[in-house]
Amino acid sequence: MERYLRLFVGWVTASREKYTSDLFFRTTVHVVVLQAVLVCICIVTFWWTLQYTNDRILAAVVSNIQEIVTNASTADPKELARSISAIQDRAVILAFGSVLVLSLLFGILLARFTLRPARETLRYQKIFISNVAHELRTPLSTIKTSSEVALLDNNLAYPMRKTFGEILIELDRISQIINNLLSLNTLTRPERMQFKDVDLGDIVEDVVQRLQTFATERDIKIIVKTDARRTVWGNPSALEQIVNNLIKNALSYTPKSAEGVVTVSVRPDYNGLIVLSVADNGIGISQEDLFHIFEPFYRADTSRVRKIKKTGSGLGLTIVNEIVRVHHGRINIQSALHKGTTVSVTLPSGMQEGKTEGGQPSRGQSEVMLDFSKGQKHTMQN
Incomplete structure (x- = not known):
């Protein structure tokens, strides 16, 4: 007996230490406790509902008997049945409502506790990455x-x-x-960013000028097309990061060739929003890769990119995706293998803009779109 007692004490001590140090174990304990509490509350609610129903029915029966005993000529035998039926209906509604409220409350608490380790891990990961990078x-x-x-x-x-x-x-x-x-x-934390009216065309011209040497080394021509209406509401540094990453990606994944062309355009769309579009005639992206294109450090099929000697860090589109999300914009990628890729970023305009016609993906192209203004994701292939 003493041996089992020591084992039990040791298990309790180890569990307590693990509860203190292991966030996932602590979350598991919380979830189990929450489930036990929910079961207890449901049992109490069910018992209270039965008691309430029985008391009300008993009161209705006693009242009806008293009316009969006192010769109340207005007493209707069917009234008792109707009263009991109404009491039962109210009890069922009350029980259903109580269980529904408890389930919603339990779901909220369960989500909060189960997601806490992920939130904490992500926070520590960001701190660690930032410290290591510095x-x-x-x-x-x-x-x-x-x-x-x-x-x-x-x-x-x-x-x-x-x-x-x-x-x-x-x-x-x-x-x-x-x-x-x-x-x-x-650049992906709104509380650290200041938003204002920004001329996206000026940013494009500055970035293109900075990357012109890289484009010349790869024998790739950069064409810039901007509209008079090109002011967006955003953070200048973040927008510059978007433009730089998109153009550099287009240059990196377009093979060295005198026919290599990267076209950068800034124009208003049919809703008056501003669209930044970067199109190339490079190696393209397969439909399978489009599903993972915004994942950190994701690499496309190596058999298609092995001839590209200088590729990116694997974070360019991830950063673009996060910045677009912070700006409540949307990003759309259309691509066809061996034909090229077009990345379009739609951002809120800094002033009221006119309307122009939007386009549709061509045949043979795959398309993925993330709309952070509505929280939607759409993938299609023509």
Whole structure:
């Protein structure tokens, strides 16, 4: 007996420590306790309803008997049956309403407790990623500076120069990932963003000018088309991130070719909203990949992108998606394999705009749309 008692005490102690340290175990305990409480409340409610029904029926029967005993000529034998039926109906409605309210309350509490670990994990994950990204910046900057200084040596052997060049390329890629992680943490939080009227056309022109060298290296032509009505309501830094990521993605996934073209346009749509569109004639995206295109670090089919030597960090469209969500806009992607991709971002206008006709996806294209103004997602293929 003493042995079992020690085992029980040890189990209780271990469970208490696990309850304190393990968020998921604590949530499991809370859910079990909530279920037990709900069952107890339902039993009490059912018992109270039976008692209420019996008391009311007994009172109706006693009242009817008293009327008969006192020779009340107005007493109707059918009145007792009607009274009992009405009492039973009220009891059923009361019981049903009580169970419904309890179920809704239990559902809210259950969702709150079950989602708490996910919320806490996500919060700690964001803090961890932000801290790691900040800590990595300094040593990476030191390594990059040292590599660039080494390349200034004219007597440096070709193999070493090639190695340092590859190091710089990888450092730039890592720096891009770190910057995207920090952007994902800062540019997607509405409480840290200030919104105002922004000329989206100016942002497009600045970004295109900044990426022109990259486009020239890949023999890709960038065409910019803007409308006179191009003012949106948003955060300038976040909007610049959208434009930069979309254009850079289009350039990165368009093979080097004199026929490579990336078209960037800013125009009002038929609702007066402002549409930023980035179209390319690159490798395209399959319908299967479109379902995962906004997932962090998701990579498309490697057999199609292996010839693209310089690809993104896997966070570009994730950041775009989150920023569009914060701006209550919508993002639409139309793509056809080996033909190209068109990404359209619709944002609230900064002033009343006119209306123009919208387009439909062409045959052979797959399309995915996220509408954060209405909370809808739609995928289709023509």
